[in-house]
Amino acid sequence: MTTSPLFVGIGLLVAFGLYRRIRRSIGRRKVTRAFVLRGGLSALIAVFLLASIAHDALAGHLVLLAGGALGVALGAILGALGLRLAEFEREAGDLYVTTNRYVSVAVVALLVVRIGYRLVVGYGAIGRLGSATGANATAPKAAGVGAAGAAPGSSGLSTFQDPLTLGVVGLLFAYYAVTYLAVVWIDRTGGDRGAG
Numbered sequence: 001m002t003t004s005p006l007f008v009g010i011g012l013l014v015a016f017g018l019y020r021r022i023r024r025s026i027g028r029r030k031v032t033r034a035f036v037l038r039g040g041l042s043a044l045i046a047v048f049l050l051a052s053i054a055h056d057a058l059a060g061h062l063v064l065l066a067g068g069a070l071g072v073a074l075g076a077i078l079g080a081l082g083l084r085l086a087e088f089e090r091e092a093g094d095l096y097v098t099t100n101r102y103v104s105v106a107v108v109a110l111l112v113v114r115i116g117y118r119l120v121v122g123y124g125a126i127g128r129l130g131s132a133t134g135a136n137a138t139a140p141k142a143a144g145v146g147a148a149g150a151a152p153g154s155s156g157l158s159t160f161q162d163p164l165t166l167g168v169v170g171l172l173f174a175y176y177a178v179t180y181l182a183v184v185w186i187d188r189t190g191g192d193r194g195a196g
Contacts (some may be wrong), residue, residue, distance in 0.1 A: 039180025067163025071170030079178025
């Protein structure tokens with residue numbers, strides 16, 4: 001099996017994005033407009049994710065509901081823990097925050113592991129889809145099952161039909177929403193110390 005240059009390029013872009021995310025997440029940072037914007041966007045995405053989870057609950061997808069809700073709850077708890085362990089300083093009227101490196105690394109590591117897993121599984125599913133349309137396309141399939149073991153009408157690659165992925169995404173956005181919005185609130189109210 002050969003590796004497509006497209007997949008290598010996408011992999012390199014993802015790796016570069018993760019590297020930048022890790023560099024921004026760890027260490028001392030000044031609270032700027034970009035910091036405020038990230039907090040607002042994270043909160044907005046978290047709200048949309050909660051709406052999606054509620055929609056899944058109404059549609060009877062209780063496993064998705066449990067995965068997403070657990071992820072959002074754990075993300076909020078990790079955000080509160082991260083704030084408690086963070087260090088806040090004021091210099092010349094500007095607020096600087098140093099987040100706890102262990103909490104930040106744990107959140108980013110969860111994201112990296114889940115993305116890696118989805119890429120490996122997704123790449124394998126694409127290979128199986130390709131082989132199913134090739135020489136084995138005439139082979140009989142089990143009733144009600146499409147290519148690569150996916151349900152009919154589905155490619156088997158949908159990200160948010162997996163409760164674990166939905167939970168990790170919920171954790172990520174809830175963590176960043178709690179962290180960024182609380183730091184912005186501390187900056188606006190003139191406090192120099194978080195929940196500690």
